Amino acid sequence: MQPNKYSKLGQQGIGLVEQALLVFIALATIVATGQAALHIWEMRAVTVADLLLLFLYLEILTMLNHYLSSGTLPVRYPLYIGIIALARYLVLDIKELEAWRIFAVAASILLIAIAILVVRYGHVKFPYSDGPEQDHHSK
Numbered sequence: 001m002q003p004n005k006y007s008k009l010g011q012q013g014i015g016l017v018e019q020a021l022l023v024f025i026a027l028a029t030i031v032a033t034g035q036a037a038l039h040i041w042e043m044r045a046v047t048v049a050d051l052l053l054l055f056l057y058l059e060i061l062t063m064l065n066h067y068l069s070s071g072t073l074p075v076r077y078p079l080y081i082g083i084i085a086l087a088r089y090l091v092l093d094i095k096e097l098e099a100w101r102i103f104a105v106a107a108s109i110l111l112i113a114i115a116i117l118v119v120r121y122g123h124v125k126f127p128y129s130d131g132p133e134q135d136h137h138s139k
Contacts, residue, residue, distance in 0.1 A: 026064050033057045052088035056081060079116050083109050 003011070033054065040050050063077040086109050090102065097105075 022064055022068060026061065029057050029060045029064070033061075049088055049091050052084055052091060056084050056088065059084060075119055076116055079112050079119070083112050086112075 036050060036053050036057070040046050059077065059081045063073065063081070066077065067073045086105050090097075090105050094102065
């Protein structure tokens with residue numbers, strides 16, 4: 001199907017909204033990072049939970065940077081963020097969690113790590129072609 005002038009206009013409009021949202025997410029992440037740093041400064045102590053939160057923000061910024069520079073988003077990035085978020089949850093709530101919940105969160109982290117390995121293996125073993133079906137993703 002050939003795009004008409006309205007579908008091109010719609011694509012451009014959606015692209016502008018997408019870019020604006022990405023900039024907003026980046027700015028919100030930078031503000032959140034500043035708030036976390038201010039909290040660390042006020043407490044005069046750095047905890048593992050603080051570091052994991054900063055790593056979450058770093059991964060979000062890395063993911064945004066990669067998306068803005070390449071126009072693609074590897075599925076690994078959200079998976080990394082998921083692992084860090086689950087690890088932070090464990091660190092923060094370990095004293096209040098029942099054993100089965102700790103096991104479930106740890107198993108979730110393991111499953112996500114396995115998923116990352118599978119995705120990486122698939123990407124190396126079966127790389128994407130630069131065929132015509134990818135042309136619309138790079139624009």
